[in-house]
Amino acid sequence: MNDRLDLAGIGIGPFNLSLAALLSKVPHCRARFFERRNSFNWHPGMMLPGTQMQTSYLKDLVTPIDPSNSYGFLSYLVKKGRFYRFINAEYPRVRRIEFADYLRWAAEQLPSLSFGTAVDSVAFDTHGFDLRGEGVANVHSRHLVVATGMKLNIPAWVERYVGDNCLHSHHYVGSEFSVAGKRVAIIGGGQSGAEIFLDLMAGNRGRAEKIVWLSRRQNLDPLDETAFINEYFTPHYVRNFHRLPEARKPPIVSSHKLTGDGVSPATLQALSQYLYDSDFLDCDTTPYAILPNREVHLMSGGKNAFHLYMRNGFNHTDESVVVDKIILATGYRYQLPECLMPLRGRLDLDADGLPRLTEDYRVPWDGPAEHRIYMQNAGRNSHGVADAQLSLAAWRSAIIINSLMEEAIYDVDPCPSPLQWGEDYPAKTQTGSENQDTATLLRVGRV
Numbered sequence: 001m002n003d004r005l006d007l008a009g010i011g012i013g014p015f016n017l018s019l020a021a022l023l024s025k026v027p028h029c030r031a032r033f034f035e036r037r038n039s040f041n042w043h044p045g046m047m048l049p050g051t052q053m054q055t056s057y058l059k060d061l062v063t064p065i066d067p068s069n070s071y072g073f074l075s076y077l078v079k080k081g082r083f084y085r086f087i088n089a090e091y092p093r094v095r096r097i098e099f100a101d102y103l104r105w106a107a108e109q110l111p112s113l114s115f116g117t118a119v120d121s122v123a124f125d126t127h128g129f130d131l132r133g134e135g136v137a138n139v140h141s142r143h144l145v146v147a148t149g150m151k152l153n154i155p156a157w158v159e160r161y162v163g164d165n166c167l168h169s170h171h172y173v174g175s176e177f178s179v180a181g182k183r184v185a186i187i188g189g190g191q192s193g194a195e196i197f198l199d200l201m202a203g204n205r206g207r208a209e210k211i212v213w214l215s216r217r218q219n220l221d222p223l224d225e226t227a228f229i230n231e232y233f234t235p236h237y238v239r240n241f242h243r244l245p246e247a248r249k250p251p252i253v254s255s256h257k258l259t260g261d262g263v264s265p266a267t268l269q270a271l272s273q274y275l276y277d278s279d280f281l282d283c284d285t286t287p288y289a290i291l292p293n294r295e296v297h298l299m300s301g302g303k304n305a306f307h308l309y310m311r312n313g314f315n316h317t318d319e320s321v322v323v324d325k326i327i328l329a330t331g332y333r334y335q336l337p338e339c340l341m342p343l344r345g346r347l348d349l350d351a352d353g354l355p356r357l358t359e360d361y362r363v364p365w366d367g368p369a370e371h372r373i374y375m376q377n378a379g380r381n382s383h384g385v386a387d388a389q390l391s392l393a394a395w396r397s398a399i400i401i402n403s404l405m406e407e408a409i410y411d412v413d414p415c416p417s418p419l420q421w422g423e424d425y426p427a428k429t430q431t432g433s434e435n436q437d438t439a440t441l442l443r444v445g446r447v
Contacts, residue, residue: 008141009033011148015376018061019397021071036118040107042100045170052093055390065394076102147376150332166326180206188329189215194263211288223262233391240421241384256385357382360403
């Protein structure tokens with residue numbers, strides 16, 4: 001392969017897939033995206049039966065920016081002949097397995113995607129970025145966009161024990177993980193932990209001797225997806241957040257944890273009902289223990305059992321539990337991709353190793369300004385809690401395209417939020433009917 005591109009994309013997950021879909025209508029941009037896997041596959045390890053998306057299907061790859069684009073979820077339904085059946089089924093949320101199939105469907109049609117091509121290193125010379133790896137020799141690009149996804153978050157105390165009897169939830173569905181006759185621990189109190197707990201209690205991996213669910217969280221905390229909380233996932237909020245001083249941002253992001261990392265209310269209701277049935281109506285169920293507010297700090301064990309030592313944050317006592325199997329529902333963390341290591345010293349990174357991204361998702365570096373490095377799913381500290389979520393994928397892609405092409409290819413300025421986060425955003429212009437509505441509310445004492 002010998003190419004000179006305007007844009008080379010490293011990694012093909014939902015975020016670069018969105019970018020490729022929106023770029024499909026920009027013919028004067030030579031772009032190609034590279035992925036080491038042989039085909040598109042989105043979180044296959046967590047495709048448990050019946051699990052649902054926590055994000056609206058309208059926040060797909062393209063619709064929030066260009067609803068006429070043929071790579072939207074509704075286009076997928078029409079092409080598959082499912083539109084009327086889908087509407088009539090009245091799903092409150094799209095099944096995760098169907099959304100994954102939608103993403104795969106889009107990936108199979110986009111000609112700018114190259115699977116089975118691994119970018120191992122990126123260097124820079126006078127001609128631009130030089131990509132090297134399996135199937136990508138002699139590929140040069142003026143600009144880069146990197147979206148390689150998160151790494152598994154494996155706590156230090158468990159690293160040496162990861163294996164057949166101790167695995168991360170990322171690999172759960174695709175593994176032959178049997179708990180028949182075993183004591184099993186799930187560690188992590190988010191959505192993945194809840195789904196795996198229900199799956200094990202249902203006996204889908206064999207009948208366990210006992211299931212213990214441990215979490216650092218003080219309770220089984222719900223995902224907060226109410227109307228004004230969802231304003232955190234809008235362009236208006238992200239822009240205001242980006243303008244904050246760097247020191248202000250991390251504590252705000254931490255305070256927003258449950259806006260994207262709680263257990264969905266529907267799952268909590270299903271869990272509560274399941275436990276009611278198990279405790280009072282079914283005399284033959286698996287013994288369980290749900291232990292919130294526990295911080296595991298040490299692990300020991302051998303071939304036969306694992307000992308977990310933890311601190312109870314509720315009453316400040318030390319506790320321990322012995323299990324045979326462990327599932328780590330401990331999430332993911334950001335790590336600079338290995339392929340960028342040759343450029344690491346030239347990138348502007350913060351104390352956490354995250355890039356100090358500009359508003360248009362460029363990482364500042366000491367190279368020529370006419371050669372840019374864009375990064376997706378790397379802006380937690382710069383752009384806030386929405387960065388790792390699907391909600392703003394299309395909008396962020398449009399921001400990158402406008403920056404890349406140095407013109408307004410897409411409209412990226414929707415109506416502002418009703419909440420004023422800063423003083424520098426213009427007030428919403430009211431029409432006559434809107435003024436009338438306000439006057440009516442004032443008369444009845446609603447404003």
